[in-house]
Amino acid sequence: MDAARAWVHRAVRLVEADGNxxxxxxxxxxxxxxxxxxxxxxxxxxxxPTGSLKHRLARSLFLFGLANGDIGPGTTLVEASSGSTAVSEAYFARMLGLEFLAVVPRTTAVAKLELIRRHGGRLHLVDHPGEVYAVAEELGARPGWHYLDQFAMASTxxxxxxxxxxxxxxxxxxxxxxxxxxxxxxxxxxxxxxxxxxxxxxxxxxxxxxxxxxxxxxxxxxxxxxxxxxxxxxxxxxxxxxxxxxxxxxxxxxxxxxxxxxxxxxxxxxxxxxxxxxxxxxxxxxxxxxxxxxxxxxxxxxxxxxxxxxxxxxxxxxxxxxxxxxxxxxxxxxxxxxxxxxxxxxxxxxxx
Missing domain, CATH: 3.40.50.1100 (Rossmann fold)
Structure with a gap:
């Protein structure tokens, strides 16, 4: 087994252990x-653990990304969020030692923004909520990046x-x-x-x-x-x-x-x-x-x-x-x- 596959196996175990x-x-x-x-x-x-319903979604997004080959060692993760999903995703990203960037509206509650930072995430603020999609998609298309895309993937x-x-x-x-x-x-x-x-x-x-x-x-x-x-x-x-x-x-x-x-x-x-x-x-x-x-x-x-x-x-x-x-x-x-x-x-x- 190569080192990248071994990393994915360990990452899946860490994420599932959180739920267990x-x-x-x-x-x-x-x-x-x-x-x-x-x-x-x-x-x-x-x-x-991250204080909201979105903890379930973030765990599922990470497990899917790992199993699907979208997330590997060194992947930078990005999400479009109104706050709570990004808090939970920052938590799982730090668990796996990955960089995480949240694209969020500037009007997001300050307490949520602080929680994203506290869990190791970085912020990209946009002026209008409708802008989060395009900005996150553009960033996620960079080499070595992955757009988690909760809005498209949540039901999958x-x-x-x-x-x-x-x-x-x-x-x-x-x-x-x-x-x-x-x-x-x-x-x-x-x-x-x-x-x-x-x-x-x-x-x-x-x-x-x-x-x-x-x-x-x-x-x-x-x-x-x-x-x-x-x-x-x-x-x-x-x-x-x-x-x-x-x-x-x-x-x-x-x-x-x-x-x-x-x-x-x-x-x-x-x-x-x-x-x-x-x-x-x-x-x-x-x-x-x-x-x-x-x-x-x-x-x-x-x-x-x-x-x-x-x-x-x-x-x-x-x-x-x-x-x-x-x-x-x-x-x-x-x-x-x-x-x-x-x-x-x-x-x-x-x-x-």
Whole structure:
């Protein structure tokens, strides 16, 4: 065996060892009035070593790149990211002793940028989020470089049949609950990889569970799902980590049962109510998920139906203290979080 092949074998072992020593993420229960007959569970992806759902994606991207011959000793890696994926990829790149460059919008939360640097990554800042694709692709075409391309590869690199993906983990953890097969699983879409994995898994394992995507204002996904057009464009999302100005290659509308737009103010209000009710500090994309999950539960309750809904805690609110967690910053966006909170409190089992 030559030295390059031996390096790849060692690299695969290192990446898989990271998953082997990490316990599965927690499935939390949000307390709701027992007489409602419905339950809400939150799979807390913020407990991964790099603090977000994107740790799973980064691990899969690296394993695919190694197995596919794209990543070898001395490869310089580059990614287009809104922050969290780059944090996780920087972690795995340093594990393998490789250089990593993140192409990210200049508006990315400062805490995320600091985490990328802390894990050994370098930054290439662009002024407009839509620029990240072309810049990262151009850099990745250099000799000895590789563009990880999460937006194109997210739905390909994860084994949707099982193998401890997020979908199989949810159903395993739900097995002993009162309503073990959820009526709905609710996720956001950034690359579209998570929704593709869960939707495919539910069909492959013959589940009746339906999949809903919570889409923030300004994202192209809701209109693309409604019309069936992949050429839809939009201004882009103000909720960091989800929603895109274009339909990403990994977004698979055919496995999704519902896409609903969630107002930005409600996303922020929901994260604050979640912290008060469950003590969980989460980022704004978690709030987007939570709003739609609660509305689906409310619809079930009003129809006299019982059952469960599962959604995700995508990352920690600690990354957003200077932005979505700051009242002055939120007010500068024109979001009326107080009014949004009043609308949502009854869905949490509080308020009139």
């Amino acid at each position: 020593r990490s316990a599965d993420t927690h499935l939390r229960v949000l307390p709701l009035p027992p007489d409602w007959g419905v339950q809400l569970y939150l799979k807390d992806e913020s407990v991964h 690199v994860t084994d949707w049949r099982g193998n401890n993906n997020i979908a199989s983990s949810i159903f395993e953890q739900m097995a002993m609950e009162e309503n073990p097969e959820p009526e709905w699983i609710v996720v956001g879409a950034g690359t579209g990889g998570t929704s593709a994995t869960i939707g495919r898994y539910c069909r492959h394992t013959r589940r009746r569970t339906r999949l809903a995507v919570a889409d923030p204002e300004g994202s192209a996904f809701a209109e693309a799902w409604r019309t069936g057009s992949r050429t839809v464009t939009a201004p882009g999302s103000a909720i960091e980590g989800i929603g895109r100005p274009r339909v990403e290659p990994s977004f698979v509308p055919s496995v999704i049962d519902l896409v609903a737009t969630v107002p930005d103010a409600e996303s922020v209000a929901a994260t604050r109510l979640l912290h008060e009710r469950l003590g969980v500090s989460a980022g704004p994309s978690t709030g987007t998920n939570l709003v739609l999950a609660l509305r689906l539960l409310d619809g079930m309750r009003r129809a006299g139906e019982t059952g469960s809904v599962v959604t995700l805690v995508c990352d920690s609110g600690a990354r957003y203290l200077a932005t979505y967690g700051d009242d002055a910053w939120v007010a500068s966006r024109g979001w009326d979080v107080t009014a949004a909170r009043e609308r949502l409190e009854p869905l949490f089992g509080t308020g009139a």
